[in-house]
Amino acid sequence: MDDLFFFDADCRVGSGPVIGIQPGVKELLAEMDHFGIDKAVVQHGSTGMLGAAQANLQIAEMLKEDTEERLTGIWYFLPTQCRELPEPDEFFRQMKENRIRLLALNPYEHQFIPHRISIGKIMDAAKERNIPIFLREFSGQWRDLYDFIERFPENIFIYCDRVGKWGHDRKIRPLLENYSRFYYGMSGYWVPEGIRDLADAYGADRLLYSSGFPYYIQGSGMTQLKFCGLNEKEIAAIAGKNLEKILSEVQL
Amino acid sequence: MSTPIWKQPGTLAEQFWKNGKLDFPVYDMHGHMGSHYAIHFYRHTPELMAEHLRKAGVKHLAFSHHHVIMGDMRNAAVAEICKRFPDLYRMYVGIVPAFPENIKEDLAMFDQWTPYAIGLKFLPDYYRIPVTDKRWEPALKFADERKLPILVHTWGSSQYDGGPVMLEVAQKYPNAKFFLGHSLYGNWEYAERLVKETNNNVWLELTAIPGERKNIEMLVEKVGSERILFGTDLPWFDEFQGIGGVLSADISDDDKRNILCRNAETILGKDW
Numbered sequence: 001m002d003d004l005f006f007f008d009a010d011c012r013v014g015s016g017p018v019i020g021i022q023p024g025v026k027e028l029l030a031e032m033d034h035f036g037i038d039k040a041v042v043q044h045g046s047t048g049m050l051g052a053a054q055a056n057l058q059i060a061e062m063l064k065e066d067t068e069e070r071l072t073g074i075w076y077f078l079p080t081q082c083r084e085l086p087e088p089d090e091f092f093r094q095m096k097e098n099r100i101r102l103l104a105l106n107p108y109e110h111q112f113i114p115h116r117i118s119i120g121k122i123m124d125a126a127k128e129r130n131i132p133i134f135l136r137e138f139s140g141q142w143r144d145l146y147d148f149i150e151r152f153p154e155n156i157f158i159y160c161d162r163v164g165k166w167g168h169d170r171k172i173r174p175l176l177e178n179y180s181r182f183y184y185g186m187s188g189y190w191v192p193e194g195i196r197d198l199a200d201a202y203g204a205d206r207l208l209y210s211s212g213f214p215y216y217i218q219g220s221g222m223t224q225l226k227f228c229g230l231n232e233k234e235i236a237a238i239a240g241k242n243l244e245k246i247l248s249e250v251q252l
Numbered sequence: 253m254s255t256p257i258w259k260q261p262g263t264l265a266e267q268f269w270k271n272g273k274l275d276f277p278v279y280d281m282h283g284h285m286g287s288h289y290a291i292h293f294y295r296h297t298p299e300l301m302a303e304h305l306r307k308a309g310v311k312h313l314a315f316s317h318h319h320v321i322m323g324d325m326r327n328a329a330v331a332e333i334c335k336r337f338p339d340l341y342r343m344y345v346g347i348v349p350a351f352p353e354n355i356k357e358d359l360a361m362f363d364q365w366t367p368y369a370i371g372l373k374f375l376p377d378y379y380r381i382p383v384t385d386k387r388w389e390p391a392l393k394f395a396d397e398r399k400l401p402i403l404v405h406t407w408g409s410s411q412y413d414g415g416p417v418m419l420e421v422a423q424k425y426p427n428a429k430f431f432l433g434h435s436l437y438g439n440w441e442y443a444e445r446l447v448k449e450t451n452n453n454v455w456l457e458l459t460a461i462p463g464e465r466k467n468i469e470m471l472v473e474k475v476g477s478e479r480i481l482f483g484t485d486l487p488w489f490d491e492f493q494g495i496g497g498v499l500s501a502d503i504s505d506d507d508k509r510n511i512l513c514r515n516a517e518t519i520l521g522k523d524w
């Protein structure tokens with residue numbers, strides 16, 4: 001238990017006009033050292049305003065600072081019709097080259113409708129290759145989230161919330177119950193020993209430690225998990241092993 | 253990797269990581285009890301909350317019952333719950349302006365609820381009644397006369413319990429001890445002013461802040477750790493998350509001890 005392996009599913013780096021000056025890769029790595037976090041998934045913190053193509057370039061460039069390869073990146077995708085990003089096969093080849101193993105979408109700021117006719121092609125390709133779809137922009141948009149997942153029920157999803165601190169079991173549990181490839185990253189989920197209750201109901205293999213850095217601190221979720229009442233094996237799974245396994249199955 | 257905070261010998265972080273407890277009592281100054289209309293939390297009963305609190309080394313939880321401040325349960329019934337857990341629970345008498353007769357009766361009962369009743373609880377934002385409204389006056393006067401704590405739910409952007417109205421009442425009732433629940437969340441400038449422009453009768457309470465990166469550091473910098481109280485809104489938020497959030501902050505162990513333990517003892521005594 002003392003040497004828990006932690007893999008943070010939800011970090012952002014990079015600055016922007018709205019979010020201001022935020023930590024870069026060096027600062028994130030230093031903070032991971034400070035708390036004893038081994039690895040992390042990162043995206044550019046200003047993807048909404050930068051746009052998918054530019055944010056993808058920038059996060060790939062930033063990841064070069066991580067010489068020990070502790071970070072794994074997220075790239076954003078868009079409807080395929082406008083040809084702003086390469087075709088899926090080429091896109092995935094570039095992902096592999098740049099240590100990117102997750103996809104995400106921001107239909108709100110990037111102004112598109114996340115339907116089968118707009119993004120079905122890339123969602124299907126992601127499903128075939130076990131590439132997880134990281135869901136953060138749907139934070140708090142529960143009706144949209146439900147509709148979106150219903151359209152693509154066989155994809156792998158990692159949902160991390162950051163909006164509000166009111167426990168949202170009433171919304172998250174139906175998703176855990178109905179979609180076996182839906183994983184819950186628990187940034188900002190602070191319900192007392194709620195981690196244990198979710199694991200008891202849906203299995204510890206469906207839950208992921210995630211911080212929400214740089215808005216949330218990595219340490220508090222670590223103590224919350226360590227003392228949530230689950231056994232050592234379950235805690236280790238949530239701390240990092242589940243995410244490690246999901247990402248090891250990605251085929252790029 | 254350098255040595256993580258949880259492994260640095262002799263620190264509070266190391267102690268908590270190892271044992272899930274600290275070698276001093278933690279006081280949670282902002283709690284509730286009972287089910288909530290919008291949130292599922294399983295551990296809301298006196299028994300289950302007690303188990304969670306004891307596991308985390310919390311000596312006292314000062315709370316107001318959800319069904320008092322969001323329903324029509326009476327404070328007398330809460331005192332009965334406290335009596336069943338005399339070493340653990342302390343109550344804020346919930347003040348609901350919609351029931352003025354209840355306020356009168358409950359304040360008259362206050363002394364009979366010693367040592368359980370330690371102060372009053374206001375929730376102005378939820379009722380949309382500014383804390384400066386005359387309907388709060390009987391309770392404010394009562395607390396002022398007896399130098400009692402009032403835990404007020406405060407929110408930076410609120411016209412009901414935000415900065416300007418809180419400053420007005422904290423100055424008008426200089427002997428009441430105002431615990432600003434959530435530290436006037438988001439209006440940090442007024443949080444600082446409330447502490448500095450009053451009669452040393454204001455403390456910032458942290459619920460919802462531990463776990464946020466850099467905010468505890470910022471508050472300690474503004475008002476000093478002596479003016480900050482720990483709280484979790486239990487059963488809303490996990491004690492291990494909350495205490496872990498304080499321990500994760502980049503402040504000294506002395507500051508952490510002030511927040512988690514000493515300040516409550518300074519206000520209420522060692523044996524409250």
Ligand SMILES: [Zn+2]
Pocket residue numbers: 282283284405433485
């Ligand atoms: Zn509260």
